[in-house]
Structures are given as C-alpha cells and as structure tokens.
Amino acid sequence: MVYLLLLCGVVLELSIVKCARTRLGSSSDTTFDVTKFGATGNGRTDDAKAFESAWAAACNKSLGTTSKVIVPSGSTFLVSSVKFAGPCNSRSITFEILGSIVAHPREAWGNEDVGEWIFFHQVEGLSVVGNGQGVIDGQGDSWWRHGDQSNSPTAMRFSHCNNLHVSGLKHMNSQRNHISINGCNHANISNLHITAPGTSPNTDGIDISSSTNLNIQDCVMATGDDCIAINGGTSSVFISRITCGPGHGISIGSLGKNGKHDEVEGIHVENCSFIRTQNGVRIKSWQGGAGFAKNIVFSNINFESADNPVIIDQYYCPHQTCNNKVSGVKVSNVRYSGLHGTSMAKNATINLSCSETVPCTGILLDNVNIKSVDAHASLAHCTNAHGTAHACTPAINCLKS
Numbered sequence: 001m002v003y004l005l006l007l008c009g010v011v012l013e014l015s016i017v018k019c020a021r022t023r024l025g026s027s028s029d030t031t032f033d034v035t036k037f038g039a040t041g042n043g044r045t046d047d048a049k050a051f052e053s054a055w056a057a058a059c060n061k062s063l064g065t066t067s068k069v070i071v072p073s074g075s076t077f078l079v080s081s082v083k084f085a086g087p088c089n090s091r092s093i094t095f096e097i098l099g100s101i102v103a104h105p106r107e108a109w110g111n112e113d114v115g116e117w118i119f120f121h122q123v124e125g126l127s128v129v130g131n132g133q134g135v136i137d138g139q140g141d142s143w144w145r146h147g148d149q150s151n152s153p154t155a156m157r158f159s160h161c162n163n164l165h166v167s168g169l170k171h172m173n174s175q176r177n178h179i180s181i182n183g184c185n186h187a188n189i190s191n192l193h194i195t196a197p198g199t200s201p202n203t204d205g206i207d208i209s210s211s212t213n214l215n216i217q218d219c220v221m222a223t224g225d226d227c228i229a230i231n232g233g234t235s236s237v238f239i240s241r242i243t244c245g246p247g248h249g250i251s252i253g254s255l256g257k258n259g260k261h262d263e264v265e266g267i268h269v270e271n272c273s274f275i276r277t278q279n280g281v282r283i284k285s286w287q288g289g290a291g292f293a294k295n296i297v298f299s300n301i302n303f304e305s306a307d308n309p310v311i312i313d314q315y316y317c318p319h320q321t322c323n324n325k326v327s328g329v330k331v332s333n334v335r336y337s338g339l340h341g342t343s344m345a346k347n348a349t350i351n352l353s354c355s356e357t358v359p360c361t362g363i364l365l366d367n368v369n370i371k372s373v374d375a376h377a378s379l380a381h382c383t384n385a386h387g388t389a390h391a392c393t394p395a396i397n398c399l400k401s
Contacts (some may be wrong), residue, residue: 118156187213345372
C-alpha cells in the first residue's frame with residue numbers, strides 16, 4: 001500500500017510539472033494572429049478592435065522579447081481608423097500583412113476629421129512587411145468623388161518610429177497619401193507597389209517630413225501626386241531604383257509655405273525612371289519662406305515622355321496668384337548627373353526658376369541629354385541660377401557663372 005501511495009505521489013508530481021510547462025509555453029508565445037483575437041476577415045465586419053487587441057498583446061510582451069502580429073492570408077479584413085502605439089516592452093515588433101486590409105468607404109466615416117487610417121506611433125524596431133502578398137486598400141475612390149479632401153486621412157502613417165522597416169506591401173487607392181513618415185530616424189523602405197489613378201487628388205506615394213537617415217529602394221509607384229515628396233526637417237535620404245509614373249515625380253518640397261523656415265539636406269536620388277510623369281526631379285518652394293535645400297544629387301535618371309523632367313520652382317503657388325516676396329528658401333549645391341530621355345514639354349525641358357533675391361547657387365549639370373518627343377527644339381530656362389553645365393542637351397547657356 002505504501003508503495004502504491006508513493007507511486008501515486010510520483011505520478012501526481014509529474015502531472016503537475018507537465019501542467020506548469022504547458023502554462024509556461026502559453027505565456028511565452030510571441031506570435032499573435034488577429035483572428036485569434038476575434039477578427040473575422042469576411043470583408044463585412046469591422047475588425048479594428050481585434051487588431052488593437054492583438055497589437056496590445058504583442059506590445060506588452062515581456063521586456064526584451066521580439067513579437068509578431070499576423071494578418072493571415074486568404075482573408076479580407078475591414079478595418080476602421082486604428083492606432084498602434086508604443087512605447088512597447090518588446091525589443092522589436094513585426095506586423096506581418098499577408099491578407100488584405102480594406103478601409104470603409106467615405107460614407108461610413110461621417111464628418112469626423114481623422115488624420116490617418118492606419119497609424120503607427122512611437123514604436124522602436126518596427127517592421128511592417130507583406131512578403132509581396134499584403135494589400136492595403138484605402139477605397140479612395142469614394143473620397144475622390146466626394147470632392148472635399150480637407151479631412152481625408154493618410155492611409156498609413158508612421159510617426160516617431162525609429163529603426164523602421166517597411167517592405168513587400170501593395171498599397172492601392174489611398175484616401176490621401178499612401179504612406180506618411182514623420183519624425184522617424186533610420187528607416188528602410190523597399191519593394192512596395194503603390195497604385196492609384198493618375199487623376200486621383202493628393203495620393204502621394206510616400207510623404208516624408210522631419211525625418212533622417214532613410215533608404216527607399218526598389219519600388220513601383222503610379223499615383224495622382226508625387227511619387228515621393230520630401231518636406232522640411234528631412235536629411236540624409238537615399239532613394240534608388242524607383243519606377244514612377246503616372247504622377248508628379250519625386251519632389252523636394254514644397255518648402256516655405258506661409259513664411260515657414262524649412263531645412264532639407266543630403267538627398268540622393270539615383271537609378272530611377274519617370275514614365276509619363278507631370279514632373280521628373282523637382283525642387284519647389286513658396287515665395288516668402290526661409291531656410292535651405294542643399295547638398296542634393298540626382299544621378300542616372302531616365303525620363304520617358306515626362307512633362308517637366310528637371311525643374312527648380314521657387315515661385316510655387318498652385319492655387320492662387322501669389323505676390324513676389326523678398327525672402328525665399330535658399331537652394332544650393334544641387335548636382336544633376338547622367339540624366340537622359342524624352343520630354344513632352346512645350347517650352348523648356350530644363351527649368352531653373354530661382355528667386356530674384358535669393359539665387360540658386362552651386363548648380364551643376366553634367367552629362368544631360370533630354371530631347372523633345374515632338375521634334376521641337378528642347379530648351380533650357382534659367383532665372384537667377386548660378387553654376388556650370390557640361391555635355392548637356394539642350395545647351396544650358398542661361399546658367400550664370
């Protein structure tokens with residue numbers, strides 16, 4: 001009897017250990033599938049609460065761990081405006097989108113002014129990846145038809161997310177900007193496919209402000225506005241292997257609106273193609289602003305029927321007649337090298353319109369060959385632009401030395 005009791009005691013002890021190990025295994029899970037938190041993925045039921053719950057579980061994991069939120073493939077998740085905020089306990093978080101995330105149409109948003117649809121804020125070591133499968137559909141057509149863009153949201157915004165990684169996603173038909181990056185330091189963005197009709201308003205591909213040390217590469221962007229827009233407070237941005245078109249090209253600015261002081265420097269754009277874009281590589285600023293845009297390089301660029309391949313516009317004013325003002329954003333040390341292709345421009349294929357009182361300086365054009373598609377003589381136009389040109393077609397005799 002004693003032997004049996006001892007045996008039972010051992011069996012009971014083993015059972016308790018097994019149970020404890022099971023609980024430990026559950027508590028150490030680091031992958032959080034949104035469907036396990038109630039997401040239906042039927043494209044009709046709003047899954048925002050389930051997404052937020054999955055994020056909270058991943059974000060609040062033990063200190064120093066890595067965690068992952070999964071949006072599984074094969075389903076469409078209808079999601080209203082949602083915010084994924086840090087700081088998180090996890091050392092890093094991966095948000096893996098393998099299915100489709102779809103926004104509500106305009107009519108379901110009411111009159112509330114929502115700045116963004118999908119918002120990541122203050123998350124260190126964040127990776128948002130799609131492995132070429134994930135789809136972000138803003139259903140922007142319902143907003144564009146409405147006509148009023150004043151309260152339309154950015155589709156996906158990253159704010160103060162350092163060491164950010166975004167790749168392998170298909171963004172389409174954003175309500176406003178497809179992606180906005182604000183206040184981020186060190187970001188790598190690659191292999192995105194961003195599409196919206198060429199007539200869609202304000203549908204920038206990637207809009208950047210107050211951020212540093214960004215790499216953007218290997219993306220295809222076809223939008224109704226800038227493929228990439230670089231705004232004030234931004235420095236050290238490297239952009240390569242971007243196919244842009246339709247759209248408004250890659251723009252630095254606009255800068256200096258309403259007298260604002262803006263600073264942009266250390267921008268490199270190389271090995272990019274512009275296909276039937278309204279602009280190619282552009283620097284634009286408002287009269288009356290202050291600050292600078294300097295140390296900028298555009299190299300190895302190909303244009304195919306671009307309207308305005310090379311443009312500096314310090315008289316930017318798209319909505320009304322603007323008065324000429326004394327102050328302006330200083331543009332300096334801009335290099336154009338290895339630019340080739342064709343232009344649809346009726347007048348100048350190269351247009352350097354600088355402030356009458358704050359000239360552009362240190363402008364260098366080397367090995368530039370851009371021809372008009374309609375056999376008209378392609379021209380260069382300069383206003384108060386200072387620099388040098390070598391081996392350029394059209395001849396750029398208007399630059400001041």
